[in-house]
Amino acid sequence: MTPPLGRTVAATLLLAYVAIGPAYRHITQRRVEIFVQWKMFRYFGSDVCQVKFSEHRAGGEVVPLNRYELLELGPWQEIPVRTRLIKNPRKAAGWAAPMCDALGPDADIRVATRCGSGRRGWLAKTTGDVNLCVAE
Numbered sequence: 001m002t003p004p005l006g007r008t009v010a011a012t013l014l015l016a017y018v019a020i021g022p023a024y025r026h027i028t029q030r031r032v033e034i035f036v037q038w039k040m041f042r043y044f045g046s047d048v049c050q051v052k053f054s055e056h057r058a059g060g061e062v063v064p065l066n067r068y069e070l071l072e073l074g075p076w077q078e079i080p081v082r083t084r085l086i087k088n089p090r091k092a093a094g095w096a097a098p099m100c101d102a103l104g105p106d107a108d109i110r111v112a113t114r115c116g117s118g119r120r121g122w123l124a125k126t127t128g129d130v131n132l133c134v135a136e
Helices: 005-028 089-094 096-103
Strands: 049-056 062-065 109-116 122-127
Touching: 049 089, 049 096, 089 096, 089 109, 089 122, 096 109
Parallel strands: none
Antiparallel strands: 049 062, 049 109, 109 122
16 A cells, blocks of 8 residues: 655655755755754764874975875774874864974974864864974
């Protein structure tokens, strides 16, 4: 026995609303209040940071750095989670000293971090404006 047409149409519309709402906001970058907003960090995982290290060279060239390759730590999958997981900007800056040593005395390493924060999503913590290899 097939369900009534009205129930099928209602279920299809509800499914489309649930599926398209977050995708629409993500793709178009528009905030339309009728669509549900998807948030990656609501409770679990809100204490992790996305970290991007970069080397600034003479002439304005900016080169992304991979801390595992630079420090020859091996594949990231083999590194203990406590070592590779960065939970705050201070821990990210702590990686700069060995990286500066690996690149030499004239190195200019900067780090940009943004961290997951409860209901507010990603929040920028550092912008990468400061050379971490310069002793302050």
